Each structure stands twice: as structure tokens, then as C-alpha cells.
Amino acid sequence: MVEAPLDDAVLRAIRRIFQRVAEHSRQLARDTGLTVPQILVLKAVATGEPTVGQVSALVHQSPATVSRIVDRLERGGLIARRRGSADRRQVRLTLTPEGVAQVATLPAPLQERFLARFHALPVDERHGLLGALEHVVALMDASDLDVPPVLSASDDSDPPAPRHRPDR
Structure with missing residues (x-):
């Protein structure tokens, strides 16, 4: 078949993209203990003291997805929630000292x-x-398919972020 080399080349190119995204996601998880969505949320929280809704807009994920990611990062000791001083109904996100250290070293x-x-x-x-x-x-x-503009092989169903422990 005359089209076979072209067909193979197209399929290989698509496969290489999939494989690169998956490899990168695995490498980040090995190096940092975090998924790409978790890294994006940490970086968004590092910009100030945003609400979940503000982080959601920054990382192009639904508020429900961001809430689940924040829950994992909070359990991992990287993010803290605090009530707003002017409006106690508003919850702000902040990095813990461990979160600040982690963000400083993120690739x-x-x-x-x-x-x-x-x-x-x-x-x-x-x-x-x-x-x-x-x-x-x-x-x-x-x-x-409605997907966020994130190159990642992971989603919000990934395991919890481990607690970051600085080297002693």
C-alpha cells in the first residue's frame, strides 16, 4: 500500500506526543511527588492568597476539581486554608512553609x-x-471533549500529595 509509510509516520508522531506527555508526568511525580495539576495549583496559590474560585480560573479546572486537589495538598502539608478577616465566609489559600520550599524547587x-x-x-x-x-x-x-489547556497524563484522581520533608 502506497499510504503505509505516511500512515505510520502520522501515527508515530501522535504516539510520540502521547508518550512524551506521559513520561514527563511520571518524571515530575518521581522528582516532586506531585502531579502536574497539583503543581499548577501550588504555583497559582503562590501568587497571593487566592480563593478556590480564583485558582480554578488560573489553572482552567473546575472549582470542584481544584477543591479536591487542594484537599490533597492540604493533607500533604503544602497548602493551608484560612478564613478571610473581612468576610469569614471567604476561604483563602496560602502556602505553608513546606509549600513555599516546594514551589521554589519545582521544575x-x-x-x-x-x-x-x-x-x-x-x-x-x-x-x-x-x-x-x-x-x-x-x-x-x-x-x-472539554479539557483544560494542561499537558498532563494525570487528572484529579491521582493519589494524595506526599508531605514534603526538607532534607536534614
Whole structure:
């Protein structure tokens, strides 16, 4: 079949993307004990004292998903919840001292490195790449999937974040 080499090349390219995302997610988990979504939430909390809703908007996840991630990070000793002083109904998120130490050593997620390289491309090339990727999504019957803009093989069903213990 004449199309076989082209077919194989396309499938291999798609597979390489899947594999790279999965490898990166596993490596981050091994190195940090955290999933990509947990890392993104920690980084969002490090920007100030946001609410779950504000973090949700920053990391493009639902408030329910962010709440579950925050629960795990809180159990791991990396995040604390505190009531607002002006409005006791409002709950603010803060990093614990262990959380601050963890954020200071976090590697950049794959998507940050990818986006830096993507932004270096000419605008017309970026639009062409987006068009090609959207076409692949349609060919894979995945257009109706609502997913956050996060390159990760993990989701919010991952195990709890372990408690970070600085080296002694």
C-alpha cells in the first residue's frame, strides 16, 4: 500500500506526543511527588492568597476539581486554608512553609517549555499548527471533549500529595 509509510509516520508522531506527555508526568511525580495539576495549583496559590474560585480560573479546572486537589495538598502539608478577616465566609489559600520550599524547587511543566518554543514561531506558523492539530482532533472524534489547556497524563484522581520533608 502506497499510504503505509505516511500512515505510520502520522501515527508515530501522535504516539510520540502521547508518550512524551506521559513520561514527563511520571518524571515530575518521581522528582516532586506531585502531579502536574497539583503543581499548577501550588504555583497559582503562590501568587497571593487566592480563593478556590480564583485558582480554578488560573489553572482552567473546575472549582470542584481544584477543591479536591487542594484537599490533597492540604493533607500533604503544602497548602493551608484560612478564613478571610473581612468576610469569614471567604476561604483563602496560602502556602505553608513546606509549600513555599516546594514551589521554589519545582521544575517547569512541559507545557511551559512547549509554549515558550511555540511563541517563538512566526504567527502564521502558529496558526497553521493549531489548524493541523484541530484537524487531528476532529479525525479522532475528540472535538466534543472539554479539557483544560494542561499537558498532563494525570487528572484529579491521582493519589494524595506526599508531605514534603526538607532534607536534614
